[in-house]
Amino acid sequence: MRVIVVGTRGSALALAQTRFVVERLKESWPEAEFKVKTIKTRGDQGASPKEQAIFVKELQEALLAREIDIAVHSLKDLPTEEPPGLKIAAVPRRQDPRDVFLGKAYKRLEDLPKGAVVGTSSVRRKAQLLAYRPDLEVRPLRGNVDTRLAALGNGEYDGIVLAAAGLIRLDLRNRIDQFLDPEVMLPAPGQGALALEVRQGDDLAEEFVYALHHHPSYDRVRAERAFLKGLGAGCLAPVGALAQVEEDGLLRLEGILLSPDGKSFLRAEIEGEASEAEELGLELARDVLEQGGREILAKSL
Ligand SMILES: NCc1[nH]cc(CCC(=O)O)c1CC(=O)O
Numbered sequence: 537m538r539v540i541v542v543g544t545r546g547s548a549l550a551l552a553q554t555r556f557v558v559e560r561l562k563e564s565w566p567e568a569e570f571k572v573k574t575i576k577t578r579g580d581q582g583a584s585p586k587e588q589a590i591f592v593k594e595l596q597e598a599l600l601a602r603e604i605d606i607a608v609h610s611l612k613d614l615p616t617e618e619p620p621g622l623k624i625a626a627v628p629r630r631q632d633p634r635d636v637f638l639g640k641a642y643k644r645l646e647d648l649p650k651g652a653v654v655g656t657s658s659v660r661r662k663a664q665l666l667a668y669r670p671d672l673e674v675r676p677l678r679g680n681v682d683t684r685l686a687a688l689g690n691g692e693y694d695g696i697v698l699a700a701a702g703l704i705r706l707d708l709r710n711r712i713d714q715f716l717d718p719e720v721m722l723p724a725p726g727q728g729a730l731a732l733e734v735r736q737g738d739d740l741a742e743e744f745v746y747a748l749h750h751h752p753s754y755d756r757v758r759a760e761r762a763f764l765k766g767l768g769a770g771c772l773a774p775v776g777a778l779a780q781v782e783e784d785g786l787l788r789l790e791g792i793l794l795s796p797d798g799k800s801f802l803r804a805e806i807e808g809e810a811s812e813a814e815e816l817g818l819e820l821a822r823d824v825l826e827q828g829g830r831e832i833l834a835k836s837l
Contacts, residue, residue, distance in 0.1 A: 539569045540741060543595055543604030546574045547680050552705045553730055554608045557628070557748065564747035573604050584657070584678070588613045596622060599733060605741045607733040611726035611757055612699075616765040618733075626732040626745040630753035631701035633728035633778060635661060635721045636712045638688055639695040643713040645720070648672065648694055655684070655693040659796055659836070663774035664721045665697070666798030681706055697721070701728035722776025722792045722803075725760035729753055752781045752810070759813040763791045766821025767829065773836040774798075777817075781810055791820050795835045802829050 542561070544554035551574070558570050575598050595607040596619055611627065618624065637645045648654070648669070655677030656662055662674045675693065677684055681702055688696050695713075703712055732745040760777035769775050774794040781787055787810040794801035804827070806820045825833075 537568060538740065539571055540606060540744060541571050541573050541604045542606045542608060543573050543575050543598050544608050545591055545595065546576060549610075549681060549702050549706055550608070552707075553610070556705070557606075557608050557730065557732065560628070560748050561744055565744055568744065573598075575604070589615065596733070599735055602735075605734065605738060606745055609731045609733060611729040611731040611761075612724045614726070614731055614733075616761050621736055622733055623736050623742075624731045625734045625742045626747075626749040627754040627757060628730050628732070628748040629750040630756065631704055631728040632715070633723045634700050634718065635697050635716045635723055635727075636700045636703065637695055637697055637714040637716055638685070638711055639713050640688060640691065640693065642694065645669070645695070645714060645716065652694040653692075655687060655696040658697075658724070659772065660724055660774045660776055660794075661697045661721065663794035663796055663798040663801070664776065664792070667794060667801055668720050668798075670798065681708070685711065699723070699727055718778050718790065722778050722790060725764045725775065725777040726757045729757045755779070755787055755810040755813040756781065759787055759789045759817040760791075762814040762817025763789065763821050764817075766818040767793060767825065767833070769793070769833055769836075773833060779813070779817075782807075785810060787813055787816060789816050789820055791817075791824060793824050793829050793832055795832050800828075800832050800835070802827055802832060 544550045561570050598604045599607050642648050650671045653673045653675055657676045657678050665674055734741040756779040759779040763777045764775055777791040779787055779789040786807050788807045790805040792803040802824050804824050806816050808816045
C-alpha cells in the first residue's frame with residue numbers, strides 16, 4: 537500500500553498540530569503507513585499576514601507537486617478560495633476558538649491601568665482592543681508563540697493577546713490568564729480549527745482524512761469564512777466572526793467589521809439552518825456592508 541505523506545510547516549505549533557493529526561490517522565487506519573514531511577519555510581506562525589500566505593502556498597505547491605499527500609493547515613491562515621486541483625477534505629473537531637489575554641502585573645484585560653501597553657500584530661485584535669479600551673496602547677508583537685511569551689516576560693508589554701488554540705496545542709494552557717469573551721473580542725474566522733487539504737482525485741488520501749472530519753465544526757467555519765469572503769475584505773481588514781451550533785441545531789453567526797483604529801465598527805448576527813452555513817455568512821456580510829460596512833472598509837484600505 538502507498539505511504540501517505542503528511543506535510544507541515546516547521547514551527548513548533550505546526551509540528552504539534554501535525555503530530556496530533558497523524559496520531560488520529562494511525563488510530564483510524566492501523567493498516568496504513570503515514571509519514572511526516574516538514575516543508576521548510578523561512579518564518580513561523582508569528583509572521584505577517586502576507587508571509588503567512590506565502591507559507592500556505594508553499595504547502596499547497598508541495599501538494600500539487602506530489603511531494604506530500606495531505607497538508608495540515610491552521611484554517612484561519614488559509615485564503616477563502618481553494619486553488620484549482622486542491623480541496624479541503626476534512627475539518628477535525630475544533631479547538632477553543634477564543635482569544636486569550638496573558639498579563640504581567642494585571643491578569644485581566646479590564647484591570648489594566650490607563651495607557652497600558654498590549655502586544656499584538658493582528659489588525660483584528662488591535663481594532664477590538666481599542667474599541668473596548670481606547671486608552672490602551674497597542675504595540676506590534678511578532679514571532680512564534682515562544683518569542684511572544686518571552687517578550688511578555690521581558691517586560692516590554694503589560695499584556696499580550698494570542699489564540700487559545702495555539703497555546704493549548706503547545707501544552708501551554710497554564711500560561712493563559714483570561715479567556716476573552718467573544719462580546720469583547722470576536723476571533724478570526726476559522727480560529728482554532730485545522731484544515732486537512734488533499735489533491736482533488738486522490739480518493740485514498742481523501743478517505744483517510746475524512747475519518748477525522750467533524751461536521752459541526754465544518755459548518756461553523758464555513759459560515760465564518762463565507763462572512764469574510766462576502767465582505768471582500770481580504771485578510772488585511774479587521775474582521776472577526778464566530779458561529780455556534782445551538783441546542784436546537786440552528787447555527788448562530790456573529791460577525792464584526794471594524795476600522796483599524798476601532799473607532800467605528802459594525803457588529804451583526806444571523807441565525808439559520810446549519811446546512812445553509814455558507815448562505816448565512818454571505819447574507820450577514822451583505823447586511824453589514826449595507827449598514828455602513830462599505831465606509832468602514834474604505835478606511836482600512
Ligand atoms: N496567525 C498565526 C496563527 N495561526 C494559527 C494560530 C493559532 C491556532 C489557531 O488559531 O488555529 C496562530 C497564532 C495566534 O494567532 O496566536
